[in-house]
Amino acid sequence: MLAYAFKRLLHVIPVAFGVSIVCFLLLHIAPGDPLAAILPADATAELQAQMRALYGLDRPLVIQYLLWLLRALHGDLGLSIATGRPVTREILGAMVNSFILAGVATLIGFSLGSLLGFLAGLYRGSWIDRLASSIAMLGVSVPHYWLGIVLVIIFSVELNWLPATGGGTDGSGGRALDWSYLRFLVLPALTMSVIPMGIIARTIRSLVAEVLAQDFVQALAAKGLMPRQILRHVIRNAAPTAISVMGLQLGYLLGGSILIETVFSWPGTGFLLNNAIFTRDLPMLQGTILILALFFVIMNVLVDIVQSAIDPRIQRN
Amino acid sequence: MQTPPAIIDIRNLAVTFRGGSRKVRAVNGVDLTVDRGEVLALLGESGSGKSVTLRSLLRLHPKGTLIEGEIKVAGQDVMRLGRRALADLRGGTVSMIFQEPRLALDPVYRVGDQIVETIRRHMPVSRSEARARALRLFEDVRIPSPESRLGNYPHEMSGGMLQRSMIAMALACDPAILLADEPTTALDATVQIQILLLLRELQTRRGLAVVFVTHDIGVAAQVADKVAVMYAGRIVESGHIADVIHNPRHPYTQGLLDARVELAQGSSRLRTIEGAPPDLSALPPGCAFAPRCGRVAETCRTVVPELHSGSTSVACFEPLRG
Numbered sequence: 124m125l126a127y128a129f130k131r132l133l134h135v136i137p138v139a140f141g142v143s144i145v146c147f148l149l150l151h152i153a154p155g156d157p158l159a160a161i162l163p164a165d166a167t168a169e170l171q172a173q174m175r176a177l178y179g180l181d182r183p184l185v186i187q188y189l190l191w192l193l194r195a196l197h198g199d200l201g202l203s204i205a206t207g208r209p210v211t212r213e214i215l216g217a218m219v220n221s222f223i224l225a226g227v228a229t230l231i232g233f234s235l236g237s238l239l240g241f242l243a244g245l246y247r248g249s250w251i252d253r254l255a256s257s258i259a260m261l262g263v264s265v266p267h268y269w270l271g272i273v274l275v276i277i278f279s280v281e282l283n284w285l286p287a288t289g290g291g292t293d294g295s296g297g298r299a300l301d302w303s304y305l306r307f308l309v310l311p312a313l314t315m316s317v318i319p320m321g322i323i324a325r326t327i328r329s330l331v332a333e334v335l336a337q338d339f340v341q342a343l344a345a346k347g348l349m350p351r352q353i354l355r356h357v358i359r360n361a362a363p364t365a366i367s368v369m370g371l372q373l374g375y376l377l378g379g380s381i382l383i384e385t386v387f388s389w390p391g392t393g394f395l396l397n398n399a400i401f402t403r404d405l406p407m408l409q410g411t412i413l414i415l416a417l418f419f420v421i422m423n424v425l426v427d428i429v430q431s432a433i434d435p436r437i438q439r440n
Numbered sequence: 441m442q443t444p445p446a447i448i449d450i451r452n453l454a455v456t457f458r459g460g461s462r463k464v465r466a467v468n469g470v471d472l473t474v475d476r477g478e479v480l481a482l483l484g485e486s487g488s489g490k491s492v493t494l495r496s497l498l499r500l501h502p503k504g505t506l507i508e509g510e511i512k513v514a515g516q517d518v519m520r521l522g523r524r525a526l527a528d529l530r531g532g533t534v535s536m537i538f539q540e541p542r543l544a545l546d547p548v549y550r551v552g553d554q555i556v557e558t559i560r561r562h563m564p565v566s567r568s569e570a571r572a573r574a575l576r577l578f579e580d581v582r583i584p585s586p587e588s589r590l591g592n593y594p595h596e597m598s599g600g601m602l603q604r605s606m607i608a609m610a611l612a613c614d615p616a617i618l619l620a621d622e623p624t625t626a627l628d629a630t631v632q633i634q635i636l637l638l639l640r641e642l643q644t645r646r647g648l649a650v651v652f653v654t655h656d657i658g659v660a661a662q663v664a665d666k667v668a669v670m671y672a673g674r675i676v677e678s679g680h681i682a683d684v685i686h687n688p689r690h691p692y693t694q695g696l697l698d699a700r701v702e703l704a705q706g707s708s709r710l711r712t713i714e715g716a717p718p719d720l721s722a723l724p725p726g727c728a729f730a731p732r733c734g735r736v737a738e739t740c741r742t743v744v745p746e747l748h749s750g751s752t753s754v755a756c757f758e759p760l761r762g
Contacts, residue, residue: 132667347531359548
């Protein structure tokens with residue numbers, strides 16, 4: 124078990140290396156000059172060259188990459204071109220906000236999705252199944268930025284119960300465990316939970332149905348187990364796949380959602396990324412994408428390890 | 441002195457599957473009795489209703505299946521048992537082994553834990569007592585290094601060993617009746633013989649009543665005291681195994697005996713029964729075997745023959761050997 128975990132963790136290194144190269148190159152391949160955003164259109168060639176040298180953009184690509192990598196390994200992702208603040212600190216702050224939003228959305232989406240999926244799988248073909256499956260289908264089909272706007276119209280504009288945009292106590296950016304902070308979370312978290320809810324409900328529905336169709340379920344009944352005890356076996360059999368799907372969904376959510384964070388002006392990584400794109404903030408973009416990509420890689424490894432702990436057949440190879 | 445009542449007593453059993461658009465009558469009026477310590481082989485080809493009859497003893501059918509008739513097992517009326525009482529019967533008084541042990545065991549639980557689970561479901565014992573009992577069972581079914589094998593997952597065992605584990609699990613709570621649904625069909629020929637011998641040995645030692653479903657008349661001859669031959673949901677011939685094999689009276693039984701591979705070794709071709717089993721949702725009005733039968737008479741096509749007793753009981757208007 125530990126050996127397997129260690130082996131999987133070792134695999135992260137080459138992947139992380141590849142990710143860093145892609146992140147770095149992606150933005151150099153993209154058209155447009157990053158300096159154009161901060162320099163006036165009539166800046167002299169001399170000034171442009173000066174700025175280019177300041178950001179190291181005049182050096183060969185390989186050197187630029189190595190220097191960037193070396194600094195990145197020390198936690199220094201450079202200064203934001205737009206704000207002049209350290210990229211690392213900006214990203215970390217935004218990540219905490221994204222995590223909070225994702226955490227709440229996960230809680231709602233996973234529990235609701237698991238419940239719906241289980242009921243649908245157990246009572247396949249009944250009205251319960253049709254209702255649960257319809258909700259799940261709606262969840263994956265409805266565009267969530269649109270749903271977000273609809274929720275804002277209902278609960279903020281019409282009913283005036285919840286704030287439409289912003290985050291933190293009275294929008295100041297601070298965090299607290301009280302209603303003045305949490306009320307900002309409700310609408311974006313609800314909006315965000317809809318897609319994972321649908322995906323997880325559908326996954327678990329088919330998993331449960333698949334397990335129930337297997338011979339051993341009948342064998343369990345034949346040895347006298349009550350339905351509740353049989354259910355335990357069904358859950359244990361469905362769990363490895365369900366967890367890997369949940370892990371990926373959690374990864375998506377933790378990475379922040381550009382659309383939802385933009386609709387609700389939630390100060391997370393998605394919001395940060397969106398601003399960085401519009402201001403052509405090269406170091407900010409590189410840093411954010413790198414950290415989000417690495418985060419995904421690590422998330423995948425964790426899912427693999429947890430999965431192997433639950434399903435004994437996986438460790439065999 | 442009165443003879444003790446049979447441990448299994450089935451009267452006029454009919455099972456109808458209602459899934460899908462058509463009703464399928466898989467079992468159609470079956471009477472069966474099995475005494476304590478007796479082994480009955482249910483013989484027939486796929487779709488003859490032998491497995492369905494077997495599963496009826498535990499009411500192990502998909503939801504919506506209609507079961508009619510009387511089923512008495514070890515003094516209990518199976519048709520009238522509530523959910524809890526039925527679950528107590530399953531695995532406690534009557535246990536079952538399956539055709540594919542690899543599919544019949546939960547792949548993500550250790551084999552030992554699955555046996556312990558069964559024991560603790562039916563007996564008020566501690567985990568360690570159940571564990572010790574599981575170890576003794578593994579020794580009984582002669583699994584080598586039983587201690588460590590208990591900790592194996594199903595995918596870590598061979599087919600023969602899995603079937604031994606399955607047998608150990610079935611015997612875990614000292615049942616009076618063992619139901620075996622083609623338990624050796626999925627195994628290699630050599631392993632098959634070992635499992636049959638093991639079953640026969642355990643059956644004798646524990647005085648088990650066994651219902652053994654098989655399509656292989658050779659296997660039936662090795663394990664059974666009595667045999668009931670099924671065709672299209674009915675019993676067409678039943679009696680002592682030696683009588684049925686040496687003096688078959690139903691043309692279908694004769695056909696099964698002729699179709700054995702062992703007999704074909706001398707001659708060039710295997711003798712088979714012409715045609716295919718009938719569609720259970722559209723049975724012919726008379727004897728279901730009539731369209732394939734060489735001795736068919738006019739009445740066979742219109743009237744269903746009753747089971748008549750003789751040296752063996754047979755349901756046929758034109759039986760062989762009177």
